[in-house]
Amino acid sequence: MAAAADRPAAERHVPVLLDRCVELLAPALAASPDGPAVLVxxxxxxxxxxxxxxDRVPxxxxxxxxxDAQALALAGERLARxxxxxVPVHTxxxxxxxxxxxxxxxPVQAVLMDLGVSSLQLDEVERGFSYAHDAPLDMRMDASTGPTAADVLNTYAEADITRVLREYGEERWAARIAQRVVRRREQAxxxxxxxxxxxxxxxxxxAARTTGGNxxxxxxxxxxxxxNGELAALERALPAAVDSLAVGGRIAVMAYQSLEDRMVKRTFAAGATVSTPPGVPVVRDEDQPYLRLLTRGAERASQEETEHNPRSTPVRLRAAERLRATPRRRRTA
Structure with a gap:
């Protein structure tokens, strides 16, 4: 059997909620007045x-x-036909x-976002994303730049390590772990x-190690x-993605942990809510919702899919449609 790194992308990755994503976005993918429909x-x-x-939308x-440059290269081979x-873009x-x-x-007709770590990154043991295999403490999605997980553990103050573990891992024992990290790195x-x-x-x-997996x-x-600055990037990316949609365009986002999903939920809910200030008796056009929710809450993978593809188990899918144009928001950083 070929090693994971030698297998083509189609054999290494099972897309999550594939048919549902197509179903949700396809109604927006008719040709636009500007030419062919575009999905990002x-x-x-x-x-x-x-x-x-x-394959499905002519x-x-x-x-x-x-x-991830490696992902772009593999996808490029897969999609060359x-x-x-x-159009691949490294960014x-x-x-x-x-x-x-x-x-x-x-503006484009649709945006799809499948958040979190990819199958490629999990399967490439030497990249250090998996706690199930021994590897260098790297964890960079773009392996060409930026600090590694080892850099974080070996240079951050104890209070900052505690904050990272508590905020981003929702780790109850963050302070104890951070204390052990600092004590350990004093030796090596x-x-x-x-x-x-x-x-x-x-x-x-x-007693706390008996449930909840590793x-x-x-x-x-x-x-x-x-x-990887994932939550900061997502906080900027969600409004930018909505701004990129044409009226009638649709966005679907798959999140795999609660921090991401809460950000998606807040962004969509804000767009789907009347924003008239308190005490104003008439809803102005600019205060009308600019999004329509397409999913009732967050949708999950079926039992059949999770049995076939265990990585789909934690997924939460939300989708929305752009109802009207709004002033474009600009990034502050």
């Missing part, structure tokens, strides 16, 4: 969702964004509005994922989010 896949990964949309153009209907998805301006030149820097797993296991009381999973989630 803001988290391209290995291209499974994009491939399905290109004439569709997909602009695929990813910060579509020619110029697929973080919070630049979606700039990419749309530069590569499309007009933390370099390997197995070292961190052992440290976390030792920091958490035995006790290091929250610490790994928190470090990954910190290393």
């Amino acid at each position: 896949d803001a988290t391209l990964g290995m291209g499974g969702h994009t491939e399905a949309f290109l 004439g569709l153009v997909v602009v695929g964004l990813d910060r 579509f020619g110029d209907r697929f 973080v998805y919070d630049r979606i509005d700039d990419v749309v301006d530069e590569r499309v030149g007009h 820097p933390l370099r390997r994922t197995a070292e961190l797993v052992d440290l976390v296991r030792g920091a958490i009381p035995a 006790p290091a999973k929250r610490t790994f989630q928190a470090l990954r989010i910190e290393v």
